[in-house]
Amino acid sequence: MNDFSFIANAHPSYIDSMYEKYLQDPAQVEETWRAFFRGFDFASSSTNGQSEAGTTVPAEALDKEFKVLSLIKAFRNRGHLLSTTNPIRQRRDRMPNLNLDDFGLSDADLNTSFEAGQEVGLGKATLSAIIDRMRKAYCGNIGYEYHHIQDRDKRRWIRTRIESMANSAENAYGFDNDTKKRILDKLNGAVVFERFLHTKYIGQKRFSLEGGENTIVALDGLINKGAELGVKEFLVGMAHRGRLNVLANVMGKTYAQIFNEFEGTAVPDLSFGDGDVKYHLGFSSQVETPSGNTVHLKLVPNPSHLESVNPVVEGFARAKADILYNSDYDSVLPILIHGDAALAGQGVTYETVQMSKLAGYYTGGTIHFVINNQVGFTTDFDDARSSTYSTGVANVVQAPVFHVNGDDPEAVLFATQFAIEYRQKFNNDVFIDMVCYRRHGHNEGDDPKFTQPEMYKIINNHPDPREVYNQKLIQRGDVDQKLAEEMEDSFWKLLQDRLDEVREHPLPYEYQEPEQAWRELTKTSDPKDFEESPETGVDRKLIDELISHLMNFPEGFTPLSKVNRLLKGKRKLLEDNQLDWAMGELLAYGTILAEGKDVRMSGQDVRRGTFSHRHAVVHDGKTFEPLNRLDGISDNQGKFRIFNSLLSEFAVLGFEYGYSLASPDSLILWEAQFGDFYNGAQTIVDQYITAAESKWQRMSGLVMLLPHGYEGQGPEHSSARLERFLQACAEFNITVANVTKPANFFHLLRRQLARPFRKPLVVMSPKSLLRHPLCVSDIAEFETGNRFQEVLDDPEVGPRSGKKVKRLLLCSGKIYYDLLQKKQDDKRDDVAIVRMEQLYPLPAKQLKAVFERYPNAEAFWVQEEPSNMGAWQYINSIFINKEIDIDVELKHIARKSSASTATGFKAVHDQQQERIVKLAFGEA
The missing domain is CATH 3.40.50.970 (Thiamin diphosphate (ThDP)-binding fold, Pyr/PP domains)
Known part of the structure; x- marks a missing residue:
């Protein structure tokens, strides 16, 4: 079939000029145009010019040929608007504009033969035959909508298939009797x-x-x-809609299994999940x-x-x-x-x-x-x-x-x-x-x-x-x-037999390697499994090798000057054997990769990091080529996949959750640009991340990094809505953490793959702490023998000084450094500041030890968030309901309850923050 669609797309004046060239010398025009012009029967007389064969061309005939070509193109473009796709009622008129008069044609032209019929594989054909062919192709029980595709090869591939089918015999779709019987079955x-x-x-x-x-x-x-x-x-x-039918007739779920669910004869095992x-x-x-x-x-x-x-x-x-x-x-x-x-x-x-x-x-x-x-x-x-x-x-x-x-x-x-x-x-x-x-x-x-x-x-x-x-x-x-x-009778009898028996053998199923890995994990809701984290430290030699890899670039790579300045600060810390948050995080990924496991991370600015801290991918200052800093660790390392996402939360978080279901041995992370942005994906959190293990017994180790902290940036950039996650916590379904040390974050990430089960992890990750001079960890804290610390006691209170403490400040996250600054400035040795690095599952054993260490202290929960937000409602319910085996009256210090998460005025924020700190130390 010749393809003359380019002619229908051409402007009439352009066609005229091409035709004039053709009349003068056919070699002046491309072969496709020559084939088109040659195809006309120029037997009729006219005064417009000579053809290649020496005959003359009627202008009116040529004009109508182009009109027919335009009609053909219109059927391809809009024929779907006339297709007979509705089985129960007449289609609404969508104004397809496919009548003859829309193209300057009339019924008088129906019996006229046109060379444009070549365009649809008919050769020279009457207009009536051409229209019949186009209606068969484009206005039948399938309506093809494809002319919005810009790629010409794709359009032509689709068009060829459609029109070839229309050229076939009465059995338009070409199915043999066996196929028809399978359809009926x-x-x-x-x-x-x-x-x-x-x-x-x-x-x-x-x-x-x-x-x-x-x-x-x-x-x-x-x-x-x-x-x-x-x-x-x-x-x-x-x-x-239709899910049970798909399960039975496509997926092979046995009728007996489905009938059991209708009959309610199977007693569900609710020991794990609802x-x-x-x-x-x-x-x-x-x-x-x-x-x-x-x-x-x-x-x-x-x-x-x-x-x-x-x-x-x-x-x-x-x-x-x-x-x-x-x-x-x-x-x-x-x-x-x-x-x-x-x-x-x-x-x-x-x-x-x-x-x-x-x-x-x-x-x-x-x-x-x-x-x-x-x-x-x-x-x-x-x-x-x-x-x-x-x-x-x-x-x-x-x-x-x-x-x-x-x-x-x-x-x-x-x-x-x-x-x-x-x-x-x-x-x-x-x-x-x-x-x-x-x-x-x-x-x-x-x-x-x-x-x-x-x-x-x-x-x-x-x-x-x-x-x-x-x-x-x-x-x-x-x-x-x-x-x-x-x-029909045979199938009905089969169903009745299955209902009577309520038993049937399912199809054989061979578990894939990742599925087998899931099966080998433990499904747990035993409190003992959460009392203490496993050891997640690594050998110092590996740490040194990874630090060297991260701090040095391949020969010939020229980093941007700002990247050099950032690395200069990290080198200064390394001289004191310390790592900041970014290095602790990258070190966690590096050790996991070194163990042959994959890491995938996505979010709206994760390669650099919203706060320009991570720089997992850097660019050459001369060639602008990207360099993934976690590639090239070793020949057999896992793959580090990190992607800046489209500006979406719902779909991207859902995608990463789905990715996390495929293999338990990969670390999958999603980072919000700001923590509260996750609320655009609240459905994924509520219906999948927090509930799927209970509803569907599907584990996930997905990590959500949600930047959180009150730095005066306003209501949309302060709170990751910690309270919402804590409200959804039950039956050890997820982990919620608010970490204050790079080493603890390192161990928390490594713990995701170290335990014999998987739980989603929600981290209130820092913003200002990314560069806080005190938010650093000694390299020794990353080494073998160390683990994630659910509770961090006050390092400034001596082992025998607990009874001297009169004021115990229990907190979580960034507020710790504000309290620490005040304590150090005022030299208050009667105050202990204890951090809950993990809020859920509740580290009850560690908390009990804290209160036993400070028996004479008045206890306060201190938070930056308003009283109706943050962790206070959750913490208060624990003490009211005696979920900890200790009799303590816990008071709280926070911003007053508020409809908005934070003030939008920096001066007001500073006043509120100062008031919280003073109240914590009994001064306001």
Whole structure:
């Protein structure tokens, strides 16, 4: 097929000039133009000029040829607006402007033959035939939206596939009878499964797939075709709608397991975790495809917060590609199943798509499958979005969108196979928008007639997708009526047998290496496991080697002058055998890498660090080339992956959480630009990080670094909302720390991989302490034999001086250095300042020892935050509820309760801070 699309894109005056050149000398124009002009039949008479063959060219005919070309281009561009994708009602008029008069043509031209027919593979053809071909290609049960793609090669690849299919015989999609029977078998399973549950468990919520059963055909097609194209692992994220059906008919979860959950016959083991509703649970399996490939399938557990699972799946997929497949992204395919209303309405979908081509978050392209049932809860689609389609976000990354009729399983299968071929070839996202309907209300107990009476009058009389396809196959003679009935009866009997037995052997499953590593860890809620941290110090020789590596650059590398000045300060500390916060942190990563384990870190400015302290990556001052300071430690070291993220919290934190699920032996960190910025990702914190182990028994060692501290920078840059994390603490679900020493931070990070279990770690990380002259640690504190200290006693109180202390100040974080300065200035040896470096799990044993050491002291909790924020409410409840075996009246000193985290006036901040310090020492 010749490609003359360049002509439809050209300006008429340019075409005229090219044609004049062609008439004078055909060699003056490129071969593509010569082929175009040669193609016309110049047999008619005219006075406009001579052709290459010596005949003359009619101007009107040439003009109409270009109009027909414009019409062809318009069908390619806007034909999807006329496609027959809605199975239950007439499409709204989206003004496609594809009428003849839109192009200066009329019915009188329909029987005229045009050379432009070559553009669509017809050769010279009548306008009527050309239009029929374009309608078949672009206005059928699949609407192709792809002209927003700027890459010409991608557009042409898509176009060639579409128009080749339109050129085929009546069996447009080219499927053989075996494929059609497999489609029917999958539809049979999907429809009968839902009907069976509806009959046996009336009124129970299951968020059925009824109306959208061809989702099962689509997923089966994606897996089978994907396996043929090299995909070894499929990671699926989806919400409630159809989840049980996907688990049963795609993932291979046994019917017995599902019926157990409905019957409630299985007594749950609540010794570890609370469980979750059946339509939130995840599942892993292995299946063998018809082509003989064995592939891994994983359905990621999800909460009710729609679309929040999207970045989690992407992070999981990236980790699998990095860890198992040497970053071969063609081996791992993320599949995200959306509802139309959620896809359009939830901002995290935009964030997830926006990160898809970024180096730190690239997963090789995602298949987005939209179960478009034209309603969101009880909201009509025209009240749920402003865009023409729910898939408008696809335009952000120029992803093609295939809109497909949910009652046509062959069209659905063709679209999904088309999508996976495109993904594997171009490694881009692809959207499949399957327009269908929802048979019942939002759940099976909800009456949709209250809110959509007209739509549900249509739906109630509309046959299900299997019946529609069944009749089509029978009419075409592809299957007979008896076979279809036998398939339904057989499947119903199978389900009844499984329900009667409530037992069945699951598919065999071979655990991958990272999964086996998770299985070898301990799930723990035993207080004894948290009483003392394991030793995490390292050999001095390794420390010295890493310090030398970090402080020196390769030959020929010229660091920026400011970097040299920073290193000069660190060298001065090293002369006194001391390390600051940045060096302590980098040393932690370096030792983990030296042990052969990977470290991944992302956030909005993590390479340099928001406060210009980390400088994990520096640039050559002459060539501007980047240098990762933690590369080149040794030949067999782990990989240090550090990425400055897009300006997103929700999606990026979800991505890193997903990444952390893939392997327990990697340290995964996310750092907020300022601590309170994490609240844009509150859903990920509440639904995954703090609760997933209880709900889904999924451990994670994710580290959240949240800069926190009151330095007078205002309400948006002071508090990381420590109180919110402490409120979410229970059952040893996470660790919350507010560390004041570089060495303690070093041990805290190393502890993440040293314990026989994994817990998310939330660190109120410092800002001003990054350069505080007292916030340093002796190198000896990093050495073998040392561990994380949950509580730091006052180093200035002698071992026998505890009884002399009259005032015990218990605190956490930066406020310690303000209190220390006051104590030293006033030479107060009757005051002890004790730091709680770990707030949760509560270091009860260490705290008890502190109070026993200072029996005569009046005890105060001192914090910078307002009384209704920070750790005070949490600490107070511990003492009120006697969670520590000691009788102490604990008073508190803090800013007064406030709606805002901090004042925006520096002078007021200074006054408040001074007042807190004075109160702590009994002076105000």
